[in-house]
Amino acid sequence: MLDTMQQRCRPIQLEDRPIIDEIRAKTGHTLSAHAFTSLYLWQNALKLSVCLEDDAFFIRFLLRGENAWFYPCGSEEAQIRFLQMGLECQDFSLHYVRQEDMDFIQKQFPDRFRFEEAWGDSEYICDRMAQIEMQGGAYRNLRAKVRKARERHNWIIEPLGPENMEEAKHVLFSWEALRERTGDGDAALIGLTEFEALGFQGILARTEEGPQAVAFGKTIAPDIFDFHVEKTLIPSTVNYVKWELYRRLPEQIKWINLEEDLNLPGLKNNKLQAVPVAITPLWKGIPV
Template sequence: MLELKKIELSDKQWIDPLLKLSDFRGCEYNFTNNFVWSGVYNITVGRFQDFYVSKHGNCFVFPAGKGDTDALLSELKNYCDSTGIPFEFCSMDIKDKQMLEQRYPGMFTFDTSEDLYDYVYQSQSLATLGGKKLHSKRNYINRFKQLNWSFEDITPDNIDECKQMSLEWCIRNDCDKSEDKSEEMCAVGIGLEHFFDLGLVGGILRVDGRIQAFSYGEQQCSDTFVTHVEKAFTDYDGAYPMINYMMANRFCKGLEYINREEDMGEENLRKAKKSYHPCFMVEKFSAVYNAGKGQSE
């Protein structure tokens, strides 16, 4: 039977090549995200043929990789039957949803929530902020450039400043009063602690030599960069637009898209992400097995 275990940093060596086989843009198909959020979402992982299998709580993310899909579904269903959990998928890419509908008609019931859709932007759009729609963002950038500012890569010499800023940001934003914020900052901290082993890249924004923002991410797939984290103080107007702008120019050249992940239904975050006018959203679906219905296995 399929064996699952808690994800470890050393698993990156075998997981990344399987993720690469599918080349998904969705942020769930990313080792860093699975690793840093594993404690919050109880993520366990395993391998079946050349499929990467990850289970978030009691729900499988539809496996990335390649192999016999019939055998894969049979293995996952047997696992669910033997462990007494429902057979269901979460955060499924639309192509896999369509595949299940075509190959196994009536076998699954599908649902979706826009709260989980990833926001994807043209890299050039975020790097240039051209056009009337982004005029206000350019104004923020131009005003910020009048300050005594600087931008630099995150390196072993300055990463401790990011850790300190993360703690201060948490204090300023009352993370102790919000479970969601506390969990997020725990994930941010794990990312910073293992930053270089995870292959992350990022930048620091300073004003008068003091850190005011940091951000980090990595290449998600063949044409997309994913921004995992973006944190800024609000001491100076435009810190968030400026770190976003600098990251796009520093790390996203040669990649067509930037995935800035989901808004989780948080209204202020949704407003901020929409204000940059995404070129499309990565739609995600859930699928629940209908026992005794549809095509037989």
């Protein structure tokens, strides 16, 4: 029963990373939402917990309901067991459901679930080389913003690491002091604190006035980089800081995942201005 699985749910720990990464790799799952680093960084803000098995992991999503869950990542047998339990549970709901997940559900449990597109959960995908080169009319505005920010200051870009981590945290604290707390600052601080353990790659950007911006993320598939955090103290420099990070990523990275927009108009507009080449649609599933 699902209540037994609920009782087995616990906080997501660093020690869970190898098995979660292994399960995702075996199943070919590339969503940012199910990547270990996303789960670990956002578990407090989103009220997430994990039930971990040998062939699958299950994420409880209390922010959206007592019986709300991410669609499971794992073997087909584990998915079927979980869905059967969900059908017997009141107020059960599935989140971050991909098209292939929806097809699988309809095949295994025809007409037992209904789906609605979860617009705020969709993930924005950018072409890395296109972001670096910014050629053509579609990139005109982005190109102008990057050039203007680049020319405005004498920038020094450094790899983010132990030697400048305290300066990076200072940038974050200064950024938070200017804004209302929304939870993303807490996630960013966890990322900086556990930077090496989580396998992040990032940059610290300085000007003549000192450290001004930090950006970092994680490779979550052989050719996909999940862009987690960007904080800058200088207005209108976000796109430039991202551009500097993209230029320094490994050559095999083809795609940048800018994650979801949370149905926030400002965040959605920023992601659209980044000229994504695709927006991965995701659904919510509910038993009928």
